[in-house]
Amino acid sequence: MAFSIYDFTSFNQAIDKWLYDLLPPVLALIVEMTLIGLLFLVFYAIVGLFLVYAERKVCAFMQNRVGPNRVGPYGIFQTIADFIKLLMKELIMIRNSDKLLFNLAPFIVIIASFMAIAAIPFAKGLHAIDFDIGIMYVIAVSSLGVVGVLLAGWSSNNKYSLIGAMRSGAQIVSYELSVGLSLLTIIVLAGTMQFSQVVEGQANGWFIFKGHIPAFIAFVVFLIASTAETNRGPFDLAEAESELTAGFHTEYSGIKFAFFFLAEYMNMFIVASIAATVFLGGWMPFHVGGWAGFNHIMDWIPPLFWYFGKTGFVIFLMMWFKWTFPRLRIDQLLNLEWKYLLPINLVNILIMAFIVLMGWHF
Amino acid sequence: MKEVIHTPVQKVEEEEYHINMGPQHPSTHGVLRLVVTLQGEIVKRVQPHCGYIHRGIEKMCEKDTYPQIIHLTDRMDYLSAHINNHAVCLLVENALQIDVPERVKYIRTIMDELTRIQSHQLWWASFGMDLGGLTCFFYGLRDREKILDIWEESTGARFLQSYYTPGGLMQDIHPDFQKHVKEFIKYFKKKIKDYDRILSGNIIWLERSRGIGMLTKEEAINFAVTGPSGRGSGWSCDVRKHHPYALYDKVDFKEVLYYGGDTLDRYRVRMDEMRESMHIIEQLIDNIPEGDYTAKMKAVIKLPAGEYYQRVESARGELGVYCISDGNKTPYRLKFRTPSFSNLGVLDHLSREFKIADLVAIGGSLDLVIPDIDR
Numbered sequence: 001m002a003f004s005i006y007d008f009t010s011f012n013q014a015i016d017k018w019l020y021d022l023l024p025p026v027l028a029l030i031v032e033m034t035l036i037g038l039l040f041l042v043f044y045a046i047v048g049l050f051l052v053y054a055e056r057k058v059c060a061f062m063q064n065r066v067g068p069n070r071v072g073p074y075g076i077f078q079t080i081a082d083f084i085k086l087l088m089k090e091l092i093m094i095r096n097s098d099k100l101l102f103n104l105a106p107f108i109v110i111i112a113s114f115m116a117i118a119a120i121p122f123a124k125g126l127h128a129i130d131f132d133i134g135i136m137y138v139i140a141v142s143s144l145g146v147v148g149v150l151l152a153g154w155s156s157n158n159k160y161s162l163i164g165a166m167r168s169g170a171q172i173v174s175y176e177l178s179v180g181l182s183l184l185t186i187i188v189l190a191g192t193m194q195f196s197q198v199v200e201g202q203a204n205g206w207f208i209f210k211g212h213i214p215a216f217i218a219f220v221v222f223l224i225a226s227t228a229e230t231n232r233g234p235f236d237l238a239e240a241e242s243e244l245t246a247g248f249h250t251e252y253s254g255i256k257f258a259f260f261f262l263a264e265y266m267n268m269f270i271v272a273s274i275a276a277t278v279f280l281g282g283w284m285p286f287h288v289g290g291w292a293g294f295n296h297i298m299d300w301i302p303p304l305f306w307y308f309g310k311t312g313f314v315i316f317l318m319m320w321f322k323w324t325f326p327r328l329r330i331d332q333l334l335n336l337e338w339k340y341l342l343p344i345n346l347v348n349i350l351i352m353a354f355i356v357l358m359g360w361h362f
Numbered sequence: 363m364k365e366v367i368h369t370p371v372q373k374v375e376e377e378e379y380h381i382n383m384g385p386q387h388p389s390t391h392g393v394l395r396l397v398v399t400l401q402g403e404i405v406k407r408v409q410p411h412c413g414y415i416h417r418g419i420e421k422m423c424e425k426d427t428y429p430q431i432i433h434l435t436d437r438m439d440y441l442s443a444h445i446n447n448h449a450v451c452l453l454v455e456n457a458l459q460i461d462v463p464e465r466v467k468y469i470r471t472i473m474d475e476l477t478r479i480q481s482h483q484l485w486w487a488s489f490g491m492d493l494g495g496l497t498c499f500f501y502g503l504r505d506r507e508k509i510l511d512i513w514e515e516s517t518g519a520r521f522l523q524s525y526y527t528p529g530g531l532m533q534d535i536h537p538d539f540q541k542h543v544k545e546f547i548k549y550f551k552k553k554i555k556d557y558d559r560i561l562s563g564n565i566i567w568l569e570r571s572r573g574i575g576m577l578t579k580e581e582a583i584n585f586a587v588t589g590p591s592g593r594g595s596g597w598s599c600d601v602r603k604h605h606p607y608a609l610y611d612k613v614d615f616k617e618v619l620y621y622g623g624d625t626l627d628r629y630r631v632r633m634d635e636m637r638e639s640m641h642i643i644e645q646l647i648d649n650i651p652e653g654d655y656t657a658k659m660k661a662v663i664k665l666p667a668g669e670y671y672q673r674v675e676s677a678r679g680e681l682g683v684y685c686i687s688d689g690n691k692t693p694y695r696l697k698f699r700t701p702s703f704s705n706l707g708v709l710d711h712l713s714r715e716f717k718i719a720d721l722v723a724i725g726g727s728l729d730l731v732i733p734d735i736d737r
Contacts, residue, residue: 327494
């Protein structure tokens with residue numbers, strides 16, 4: 001069992017083999033699934049806590065503030081303290097609300113983000129499941145979250161929540177198109193929808209560089225559309241606090257609110273990792289053709305660092321424009337999608353297909 | 363037997379529904395309650411319900427002496443406390459025909475303009491926040507702190523200063539006052555460019571404010587929308603120009619006018635007014651003459667019987683004080699004509715047929731201060 005930080009394949013296979021030798025196949029499968037589930041739970045919690053802390057620090061620095069700095073050094077335990085507070089808060093049940101849907105909604109939101117994270121490759125050989133239609137799967141699963149948002153708004157018996165949920169429905173259904181089409185542009189270039197092969201295809205250059213201008217346009221469109229899809233500023237109309245107090249989760253308290261809160265950050269993490277994987281080469285190091293020495297040094301940096309570095313960069317970009325731009329209005333939001341992003345995207349795919357046909361890409 | 367008062371219920375058309383914005387809502391800036399009738403996202407009617415912070419200031423004035431009334435005026439429009447004080451002081455001084463020393467006039471004018479700047483800074487901050495740009499809020503408050511520090515030094519208070527008294531000032535300015543004001547002007551001239559960079563040129567922001575909440579000049583006059591909100595519609599209504607008080611007839615300044623009448627122009631007026639205010643302060647700050655900080659006043663101030671009216675330009679419009687005196691040391695009746703109250707009246711007219719998000723923008727652009735409405 002050779003453990004290497006550069007390639008997890010043999011390590012994982014060794015565990016797999018050991019489990020199957022030890023247990024009957026069905027039991028081994030169950031144990032494996034439980035293990036992966038637990039790992040993801042822990043990962044989920046850590047990333048969620050870290051992202052909340054990161055957002056608070058980033059926005060604090062953009063706003064001339066210090067941010068959390070009381071709990072632990074530099075306030076790093078602030079989110080844990082907040083989480084404990086949320087756990088201990090009373091779960092308020094709203095009179096005349098639809099109890100079943102009201103309780104179900106946070107779980108749907110969080111399950112959707114959970115399912116999406118399963119398909120993402122973190123390093124070579126380090127992903128839960130490698131579908132041959134990985135990108136398709138992630139797009140499909142991540143859009144399930146809107147069902148939870150709609151249910152939350154509908155069942156809360158609150159008009160603010162309902163307006164927020166309706167906005168969110170219109171928004172996510174529209175922007176789903178742009179997310180899909182911009183990823184499709186890269187699928188045309190990559191020739192595969194399997195995440196592992198998409199990453200392998202970027203060994204000698206990331207797709208954002210390989211695909212000339214169309215790939216860059218696709219990246220920008222994806223960034224805009226995915227920000228809108230995760231309900232983050234400047235597209236946070238579903239929870240526009242100056243208009244709708246807190247939008248669809250106005251009536252949620254305690255741990256149920258925490259679920260929505262966590263799901264928002266996990267969705268951001270997921271779209272950032274898709275952007276990193278599809279456009280910026282995932283865990284692939286940065287290579288420049290012909291510079292053997294430079295490439296060697298880049299290879300020496302472990303893929304996990306590359307992966308989290310790129311994801312972190314995209315997350316930072318998203319935080320940056322959340323804390324800079326004012327919010328759009330609902331009709332402007334839909335105009336932006338249907339009148340600008342969608343036509344740009346369609347033309348972009350054609351150009352990309354043409355480039356690939358002529359073999360002009362690197 | 364208790365009589366039950368029925369409020370008239372407004373007829374609701376099909377597919378219309380009401381939502382209650384406030385009295386606790388992030389964008390009403392206080393305890394204003396708006397009953398908004400919506401059809402989908404479209405605003406059909408807005409019914410403001412005020413009175414949640416009514417403290418009966420006008421009634422309280424009837425039992426207070428004139429120097430005591432000053433302290434109540436601070437609490438009306440808390441963002442232009444100095445200017446509110448100024449209105450009552452001018453009323454008493456004009457009624458008694460007292461000449462205040464030149465030094466007092468200089469200091470009062472500078473303080474008034476500092477008040478206007480900080481009020482507009484806070485307006486800019488909260489307006490940005492209304493439209494979802496949270497960073498604006500912190501930028502605005504950061505710069506406002508500088509003015510509050512200057513005030514704390516000279517007046518002893520940061521927020522409700524009660525610095526003016528009939529005939530002069532509570533105390534003289536701090537020796538460092540001029541130095542710090544000049545530092546602030548230098549600092550803020552740089553920072554106001556940041557304001558423009560983060561909001562004024564932003565495409566999202568322009569789209570959110572252009573053509574929203576159109577108010578024509580005639581409507582502005584009919585609804586008595588004064589101050590920057592009225593000047594955004596091209597109505598020249600600056601009291602400082604038309605009925606000058608203090609030193610406003612001696613200093614050089616422009617009355618900022620824009621003619622579009624939409625949210626964008628109301629925004630532009632305030633941004634330019636901050637620059638004009640700095641221009642006024644620059645002319646005065648080096649020339650404050652030596653002298654007394656207050657005129658000689660009797661221990662008990664009694665206004666001769668009669669009616670008096672005094673108006674000043676507060677940060678959000680024309681503030682009028684109407685006083686009936688029966689010759690006693692307390693007024694018989696005192697009435698404040700506060701700008702926010704009449705500006706609120708136009709909210710329904712402006713926001714009809716716009717989206718609910720625009721209602722928030724329009725409300726922000728009118729710069730309402732709720733205690734000023736309710737008094």
